[in-house]
Amino acid sequence: MPATRTHLPDLLLTALAPLIWGSTYLVTTLFLPPERPFTAALLGVLNIGLFQAMLFVAAYRLTGGLAAILTSTQTLMVLLLTWLVGGQMPPKAAWAWAAAGVAGIGLLVLSPTARLDGPGVAAALAGSAAMALGVYLSKHWQIKLSGAAFTGWQLVAGGLFLLPITLWREGVPHHLTAANAGGYAYLCLVGAVLAYGLFFRGLARLSPAAVSSLGLLSPVSAFMLGWLFLGQALDARSMVGLVLALVSIAGIQRAIR
Numbered sequence: 001m002p003a004t005r006t007h008l009p010d011l012l013l014t015a016l017a018p019l020i021w022g023s024t025y026l027v028t029t030l031f032l033p034p035e036r037p038f039t040a041a042l043l044g045v046l047n048i049g050l051f052q053a054m055l056f057v058a059a060y061r062l063t064g065g066l067a068a069i070l071t072s073t074q075t076l077m078v079l080l081l082t083w084l085v086g087g088q089m090p091p092k093a094a095w096a097w098a099a100a101g102v103a104g105i106g107l108l109v110l111s112p113t114a115r116l117d118g119p120g121v122a123a124a125l126a127g128s129a130a131m132a133l134g135v136y137l138s139k140h141w142q143i144k145l146s147g148a149a150f151t152g153w154q155l156v157a158g159g160l161f162l163l164p165i166t167l168w169r170e171g172v173p174h175h176l177t178a179a180n181a182g183g184y185a186y187l188c189l190v191g192a193v194l195a196y197g198l199f200f201r202g203l204a205r206l207s208p209a210a211v212s213s214l215g216l217l218s219p220v221s222a223f224m225l226g227w228l229f230l231g232q233a234l235d236a237r238s239m240v241g242l243v244l245a246l247v248s249i250a251g252i253q254r255a256i257r
Contacts, residue, residue, distance in 0.1 A: 007206060011253070014202025015214045020195040022221025024187065025067075026229060028059050031183025033176065049161030051134065054127025061120030068219030070124035072105040075252065077132035078212040085136065090256065094209060097251035101216045104248055107241025109223050132212065138200070139208045151200045155192060213252040216245045 058067040075098040079090045138150075145153070176184075203211050220242060226232040 010202055010205045011210070011214070013198055014206065014211055015217055017195040017199035017202070018215045018218035019221040020190055022218040022223075023225055024055065024191060025059055025222045026225045027183045027186055027191075028056070029230070031179045031186075033173070033180050049158035050130040051127045052158060053162055053165070054123040054130065058120050058124035058127060061117045062115075062124060066110065066116070067120070067124050068109050068222060069102065069106050070121060071128045072102045072216055072219060073125070074128045074132045074135075074215050075101060075209060075212045077129055078136055078208050081132060081136045082209065086140065090209065093255035094252055097248045097255055098209075098213065100251070101213065101245055101248035104241045104244030104246075105216060105219050108238050108245060109219055109241070131215075135203060135208045135212050139203055147197065147201050147204060150204075151193075151197045154200075155196065207256055209256050210253055213249050216249055220245055 055071075058070070062070075076095070079094055079098060083089050199211070202214075223232065223238070223242070227234050
């Protein structure tokens, strides 16, 4: 679907979702109790199951930068599904811009001290693949539900998927501080209800690749919040990566017309 001026409001509203998701790393770092990745996912008002679980596992086990690079491969995965499952080869420019977006995120957030963690890497890639498949199928199955109902049922299904895993691995959380409760409340109301509502609204109006490419805004948001609140450095390499990530989003929108 063309990213014309007609669709600009849809793009801007949908872009709010990954920008909000980018704050997950900051909220996890500052407000959530340690070593409870599945509880964090569950209390996101019954968030989307596998993606959210893997997101939080990766957030706990990897540096934010490495997790962001791995999850930024989602657009490439959507293009691959469009080709292999949908039988439509995306334009070469779309592949190139999607790869450029991954490179831009790498320049933006990768630290020389980043440590590879096998389960964390696997979780980040699994979460990215799950979301890519979910984006593709949500668009092409064209389920006849209102946006609110479509979002709500997916949140419920995701939460029910996570509930037994959470109780088995972590049990019922106790002794939460006010900061912990506030962090969970933010992830529930803003990170889940609002962000997913905007995300699925955009998916109903835009192509899967267009929506998925906006996911690059999530690590951009995470980096900028880290710079503002956690004292992360903003150097020339980071600025080049930020610009490349933003340009790649615009490039993908043009390529998939």
